[in-house]
Amino acid sequence: MTRRTVRIAMNGVTGRMGCRQHLVRSLLAIRAQGGLDLGDGTVLWPEPVLVGRREHALRELARRHGLEHVSTDLDAVLADPAVDVYFDAQVTVAREEALAKAIAAGKHVYTEKPTALSTKAALGLARQAREAGVKSGVVQDKLFLPGLLKLRRLVEGGFFGRILSVRGEFGYWVFEGDWQSAQRPSWNYRAQDGGGMVLDMFPHWEYLLHGLFGRVETVQAHVATHLPRRWDEQGRAYEATADDAAYGIFGLAGGIVAQINSSWATRVHRDELVEFQVDGTEGSAVAGLRGCRIQHRATTPKPLWDPDVPAAGSFREQWQEVPGNGVFDNGFKAQWELFLRHVALDEPYHWDLLAGARGVQLAELGLRAAAEGRRLDVPELTL
Template sequence: MNGVTGRMGYRQHLVRSILAIRDEGGVALPDGTRVVPEPVLVGRDASKLEALAAKHGLERWTTDLDEALATCDVYFDSQVTQAREKAIKSALAAGKHVYTEKPLAETHAGALELANLASQAGVRHGVVQDKLFLPGLLKLHRLLEGGFFGRVLSIRGEFGYWVFEGDWQDAQRPSWNYRAEDGGGITLDMFCHWSYVLEQLFAPVSAVTAVTATHIPTRWDAGAEYPATADDAAYGIFELTNGVIAQINSSWATRVNRDELVEFQVDGVEGSAVAGLHHCRIQHRAATPKPSWDPDAPTTERFRAQWQDVPDNGVLENGFKVQWAAFLRHVCADAPFPHDFYAGARGVALAEAGLRSAAQRRRVVLDA
C-alpha cells in the first residue's frame, strides 16, 4: 500500500478497508474459503511509516518500492497523481495485480498506456470508483433498477465546500491540489468521478461543455504564500449517449447550503430523486404538488417536506471497503469487476475533454 501516510490512503483504504476486512476475518470467496489481506506500508517518510505500523500492530513497512513488490501479490497506489504512473509501471513489470486511486494518470494517453500494459501482463487491475458504493447512490441505483423514474430526463449535481486559503485558517486539503504543475485541479480530480457515476448509473458521456475557474488565486501552505495555478471550480454540462443531460458543478470555493457535500437530483417523467452520500429522497409523479409563481407573496410551501426518504433496506457498509472486497474477490476468485484501468482511462479522457472545452470555449465530443 503506497501512499498510506496521506489522509485518504490512511483513513479510507488502510484503516476503514484493509484493516477492517482483516479484523473481520477476511473476504469470503465463493468456494467457502476466506482471503485475509496483510498490508505492507510503503512511502517516502520512514518515521511516518514506522509510527503507523506501530499504531496498528503491523510489522511490514519500507521506503523501497522494489522491496515491497518482491513480497506482495497486490500493489495499491494512493500517492499524489504525479507519482502514480511510474510506480504502477514498476508494479506491472513485477507482475503484480494493481488497484489504484483515481485519476489513473495525469493524461489520457498515460492512463491508456497503463491499461494496455496491465492487459498485456495478464494481471487484475482496478481503479477506485467509491461513489458508486455510497449508500445514497446505492439507493438511487435501486430506484433506477426498479423503473421508478420512467424515462430519465436530466441530472443535476452539486459538489464542493469552502477550502480555506491557509492564511488565517489552515487549509483542509493538501496544497498540491491547487498547483497544476504538481497534478492538481478539480477538473482532473472530479470529472473522473462524474465519468463513472454517469456511465454506470445512466449512460456514457458523449459530449461535454465546461467552464473552469481559479477563484482563489493565492493560497498558503504552512505560512508560506504560493500562487494557485490549478482550477478550483469546474462547471460542466454532460450529454449522455441516451439523450439525458447532466449538469454538475464542482467547487472548492463554495459554501454548503444543502444536506450533503454532494447531491444529485434526477428528474424523470414518473418521478424525481435527490441522492447524496448517505440519504436519498423521492417525489413520485402522483404526489408532485402544483406550486404557483407569485413574486408578490412569500412562499409558504415547505418544498423539502414534500419529499419521501428512501429506506436503507439493509446494512450499507463503507463504500471503499465494499469495493476493496470486490477487488480481492476479483483477484482470488475471478469475480467480475468492471472498474478496471480502461474505465479509469475514460475518466481521464473526460477530464481532458472538460479542460479542452474550457480552454477553447466550445463543446467537445468524446471519442466513441
C-alpha cells in the same frame, strides 16, 4: 476455515485518504471482521506492506495499527514474489510510473484516480496490464455510497420513467491556509503538481454518470481559479495555478443532460456535501452521500409562480425519504472486497484501468473544452 494471505503493497497511505479510507476503514476493517470469507471454506487475509518515502511516518503508522512490514524501497517491494497486489494512493504526478513498475513486476494493481495525467498514458497502463495478464482495479467509491445505491435502486426499478436530466452540486469552502489551516493538501491547487478540480473530480463524474445513467458522449465546461493565492502546510504563501472550480455540462447516451458544479470556493447550503437531482417523466429524486428523497408524478404538487405571496409550505417537506432496507458498509471497503474476490476467485470486475482511462479522458476533454469555449465529443475508448 483455511486462511489464505494476500500481501498488498500500499503506497501513499501516510496521506489522509490512503490512511483513513483504504488502510483503516477497508483492509484493517476486513481483518477486524476475521478476513474476507470467499465462500469456499477459505478466508482471505490482507497483509499490508506500507510503502513510502518517509520511514518515520510509515513506522509510526505500522506501530499504531500493529503491522509488521514497512519499506521505503518500492523496487525491492515489487521484486518480492510474496507481494501479490500493488495499491497506489500517492500524489497524482507519481502514480503512472509506479503503476507501470508494478505491472511490469507482475503484480495485480488497485489504484486511486486519476490513473495518469493524460488519456494516452492512462490507456497505455490499461494495455500494459492486459498484455501482462494482471488484474487491475480503479477506486470508484461514490458508486458504493448509501445515497447513490438507493438512487441506483430507483433507476433499475424504473421509478423515473424516461430520465431527462441530472443536476449535481459538489464542494465546500477550503480554507486558504492563512488564518485557518486548509482541509486539503496544498498540491491540490498547483497544476504543476497534478492538482486541479477538473483532474480531481471529472473522473468521479465520469464513472458515476456512466454507471448510473449512460455513457458520457459530449462535454462542455467552464473552469476558474477563484482563489489565486493560498498558504501551504508550512504557512508559506503560494500561487494557486490549478483550477479550484469547474462547471460542466455533459451529454449522455439517450439524450440525458447532466450539469455538475464542482467548487472548493463555495459555502454549503444543502443537506450533504454532494447532491444529485434526477428528473424523469414519472418522478424525481435527490440523492446525497447517505440520503435519497423522491417525489413521484402522482404526488407532485402544482406550484404557482406568485412573487407577491409567500410560499404556503416547505418544498422539501413534499418529498419522501427512500428507506435503506439494509445495512450499507463503507464504500471503499465494499469495493476492496470485490477487487480482492476478483484477484482470488477471478470473479467479474468492471472498474479496471480502462474505466480509469475514461475518467482521465473526460478530465482532459473538459479542460480542452473550457480552453476552447466549445462542446466536444467524447470518443468511446477501447483497447
